[in-house]
């Protein structure tokens with residue numbers, strides 16, 4: 001990047017930081033996109049004259065509201081909730097809801113911003129949004145979670161709709177929460193509509209939505225490896241997380257013949273040096289999806305699995321790393337350790353799991369690096385297919401949805417390759433950012449000054 005482009009980029013980022021103080025995660029996500037697209041953006045006078053980058057980094061609107069609810073013992077609690085409707089140039093706002101004590105406006109703005117370009121990459125008509133609350137579902141009873149969800153939807157329902165904004169799940173929001181939220185929407189609006197995705201199969205949910213993000217991540221990883229003369233079969237894969245994305249990434253990687261050697265949760269990681277077997281994977285699934293327990297139980301149950309408290313899995317040598325837990329879970333020293341231990345590919349299941357210095361190090365050392373907005377787009381893609389099925393009042397089979405998911409992941413990979421050629425190699429971060437940004441910019445330009 002030339003000195004003058006670097007100066008303009010620094011000027012743009014300074015302005016963004018001043019307009020959005022104390023929003024570090026949001027700054028980080030914008031910086032990653034801006035440093036990829038800036039040279040291209042400055043080359044396209046029509047976008048620059050229309051101030052597309054300045055406009056796309058400002059959400060259309062942010063809704064902030066209080067959620068008051070009652071615990072089983074009668075204690076009254078109040079949480080804060082948000083819906084960030086970031087950009088609907090390509091379709092209704094679309095993106096998950098996150099329930100976690102760490103949720104802030106900054107976190108939801110970074111997620112909503114990423115979602116714009118991810119959704120664009122899927123090729124489906126979806127804009128970008130995200131929402132959530134600083135509510136911790138861990139340790140709450142089903143009834144407490146139900147009352148929280150009902151109270152949250154009592155406000156949220158005014159702002160969403162199948163052609164307006166279609167929420168789904170994310171961290172802390174799975175099948176149980178979606179069902180409570182969707183039920184309350186129906187009660188308030190007195191009509192059934194595909195206003196949320198990730199619904200149960202018996203009430204409008206799509207086949208494969210549960211598995212889609214993890215499966216899609218593995219499909220993308222396979223394309224990326226194949227493009228570089230490698231294959232997933234026989235590779236050692238370290239996965240972080242043990243939630244929705246991690247579990248199904250692990251399952252698909254195992255089906256493809258890879259050796260999945262780690263899973264993690266917020267208390268530490270489990271190490272299976274010989275690779276998880278299907279019985280151990282099923283134990284992890286029931287433990288996390290149904291019993292909501294701790295991964296350390298796996299080490300108590302299986303002799304060939306060890307548990308390591310309070311540390312991330314990146315110290316274990318692996319050929320492929322799949323961060324599938326949360327943002328900034330790979331910092332520069334983790335990336336350095338992964339590289340020194342022979343990693344050839346990092347494929348992101350989580351959103352923005354690598355810090356900016358870690359991303360730069362992976363790029364400088366020419367490690368294949370699939371950014372989440374490309375490699376984890378399978379989840380929202382199947383959500384888009386759920387919307388289509390709901391609108392058509394039909395439901396496709398598992399095979400049909402999986403086939404469409406595979407096709408979408410192949411096309412996203414092709415788009416990254418087409419836009420990511422830098423100095424004789426494919427930079428997937430650049431490819432995903434330009435590939436996603438271009439369509440949004442074209443639409444915004446076409447709409448005139450809005």
Ligand SMILES: NC(=O)C1=CN([C@@H]2O[C@H](COP(=O)(O)OP(=O)(O)OC[C@H]3O[C@@H](n4cnc5c(N)ncnc54)[C@H](O)[C@@H]3O)[C@@H](O)[C@H]2O)C=CC1
Nearest residue numbers: 170171172213241242243244245265266325326350351379
């Ligand atoms: N669910 C979906 O369809 C999609 C999710 N994502 C992203 O994937 C990531 C995981 O989401 P889900 O699997 O849906 O959530 P989940 O709630 O099912 O699982 C989250 C996992 O991350 C772990 N985790 C959370 N915070 C952590 C921390 N601070 N340190 C270590 N581990 C931590 C949890 O223990 C759990 O295993 C998030 O970044 C999310 O934004 C991305 C695309 C779609």
Ligand SMILES: O=C(O)CCC(=O)C(=O)O
Nearest residue numbers: 095096168170379380383
């Ligand atoms: O399925 C969806 O609408 C949202 C998925 C999501 O939150 C994400 O892609 O990060």
